[in-house]
Amino acid sequence: MIGDNKTAAPAALQHSWDQDAVLSVEHLTMRFGGLLAVNDLSFNVGRGDITALIGPNGAGKTTVFNCVTGFYKPTEGRIVMRHGDKVSDKLIEDATDSGEQFRVEGSSGVFLLERMQDFQISHRAKVARTFQNIRLFAGMTVLENLLVAQHNPLMLASNYTLGGLIGLPGYRHAREKSIEKSVYWMEQVGLIDRADDPAGDLPYGAQRRLEIARAMCTGPHLLCLDEPAAGLNPRESSELNTLLQFIRKEHGTSILLIEHDMGVVMEISDHIVVLDYGEKISDGDAAFVRNDPRVIAAYLGVEDEEEVEAALEDDANGDAASTGAGLKSNDEAGGAK
Amino acid sequence: MSSTVSQPTDDIHPEGAQLQSEQRLSAPRPPAGGRTISLAALIKDAAIAALIAGVLGFFFLAIRTDIAPGGLEVTTRWSLWFASIAVVFAGRLAISLFFRGGKAEEAAGAALSRIIVPGLGTWLGRLLFAFAVILPFFFMYFFPARDRQFIDIAILIMTYIMLGWGLNIVVGLAGLLDLGYVAFYAVGAYSFALLSTHFEYIGFWIALPLAGLLAALWGVILGFPVLRLRGDYLAIVTLAFGEIVRVVLLNWYDFTGGPDGVSRIPKPTLFGLEFSRGEGSFSDFFGLEYDTTQRFVFLYYIIFVLAILTNLITMRLRKMPIGRAWEALREDEIACRSLGINTVTTKLTAFATGAMFGGFAGSFFATRQGFISPESFTFLESAIILAIVVLGGLGSQIGIVIASVVMIGGIELLRNLDFLQAVFGDGFDPTQYRMLIFGLAMVLIMVWKPRGLVSSREPSAVYKQKKSISADMVAQGEGH
Incomplete structure (x- = not known):
């Protein structure tokens, strides 16, 4: 299966995307008046990875995109873009405390996207995007x-x-x-x-x-694609897969994509984040996400609510909000299935 | 591999259909075969109609017999006869082109657009340019009696061409509807007028760049409040801005002279040589006989050079990143921002550049008139300049030239349409109807070509083959 190398390494306490993240979304909350579109969302996009953001309609995926690319100003949270291989946490904290929009030291740079304007995010932080309705x-x-x-x-x-x-x-x-x-x-x-x-x-x-x-x-470091396969026929979406993999391999560009076409998502993604009602319900590789009962429930609905509840309880401390501990245990549960 | 399930193979139905439609789309547009002939056929048809009209009308229109003492007297009315032939030819052509509908119209449209569009930027442009270079001498040679009047009209047309080109940057390229463009014209005119009347050492050539800079500054000042506005709101605010500038000029009596205006504005000099009678003048220096026409010719060449400069800079800017950003802004502002283009500075530079050319034209206007007052800068001026840009085709440089000649020249020409008296009788006074005829002509042009005379867009960069882009692809920007 795709991404076997990652699941097959149980010794790794953290996923590769958590160790070397190009983009970190931390406690992102976005409110439109009384509507809570995104609620306390945290996830990482690994350097050189293809990361998919999926979820049912209205889950808040495009809102996350618009926050990352500066088209919306998030209500709360921090979005950190890192340039260069190793960016120390100290640099990030220093930049955050100084109130600057970004700080570049030598080859490494930290960009706090929630503080930057949309055109600067493209120009300085090197985050490029496409649109759901082509522009x-x-x-x-x-x-x-x-x-x-x-x-x-x-x-x-x-x-x-x-x-x-x-x-x-x-x-x-x-x-x-x-x-x-x-x-x-x-x-x-x-x-x-x-x-x-x-x-x-x-x-x-x-x-x-x-x-x-x-x-x-x-010349982006991170390419954000909003439903790139929407409206494409199967031949075109397989061409798209090839193109995305080419971009990742030849140009080292990390890719974050929103997609409904599960064929595309499962085939090319190294890492999948699942949103529902503005909250993260699952985070892992393709194999893990596919078998996550919460994802299945969100996508297919469940006949019996209790069935899911029971499955969740099996996951020990399956708290969706706390990423660290929750993920690890989820992983084990996923592997067991 | 699980994903193979969701990757269907090539023989699934819907894909085949989509493939076909896609191939249809990606196939090169088939040339409209045989349609060039139909335009020739239409012209031939119209020529035959004109010939018949000429033969039939010869005895009725061209020759008139009156009873005179001692028999009949024959008088000839060639102008009426030729006019009737021309009317029949044009009318017949127009009917077969636009009112037959269906195939004839389509064929003619295709043929016309193919004939007019590709060559227009090159041969017509060159022809017009060559004519514009020799224009004063052309009039002096062929119309020695009325040369001053004609050169004066040419100066007026050239001023509007320059204003049109300036406004075209804002409206045509950046897609920002500006109904207050005359404000920059006024700023330029008053800058020069006030500078030259207050400081003796400031002549036209020093004041010209200053006026341009001041107008550009006011362009930025206008730009800031309208940055976030779109559509109708943008139009209203720019309109209000134009009126504010005029009302301030009208009421700030101590500074601008209010309704009295500013008079005794100096005339431009050629390297210090004045265009007047006597010692140290142009005619004295070159040993020529003094003639007031010399000053008109000089003024014509000043505005000609200014206008050409405007055009060259605009054409160059279009091929530069800033010009492309303007056009991209017109197409899609959000996409621009996603590509790292600072839309604030891009809009402001468009306003400033357009305003600067308006300022140049304004200071030329002041020096040409010798007197300016707020009356010259009413909303009607903005409307005429905008009409020139829209009529010529948004974004098209050559279209603006044609529209200026048609509009400004047309208004002037309609003053001398005495031959219409022959058609409508002696009681007909064409000057009374000139605005009516003019308005009608504008409506007809807009019905015929809703996107202006030259509506196709020339790409700013070419990889292999230059293709003009049809108007229906090109966005019109805000407020249209």
């Missing part, structure tokens, strides 16, 4: 879409337009580079033949791929 620049060509994504490095190279306006060579060089990068991504997503067509003219699946390519053109 391409429909009237611009495929190439232009990818060039817009490289706005910030190009702005810098053009000395904030002034240097580029008078034709300094630095900008010309950067421009050629940016086109090369766009061409590379158009090749990767199979849109090179349609480079000069408006994005709005592309078929649906190609638009989804273009949106991913556009997000990748920002």
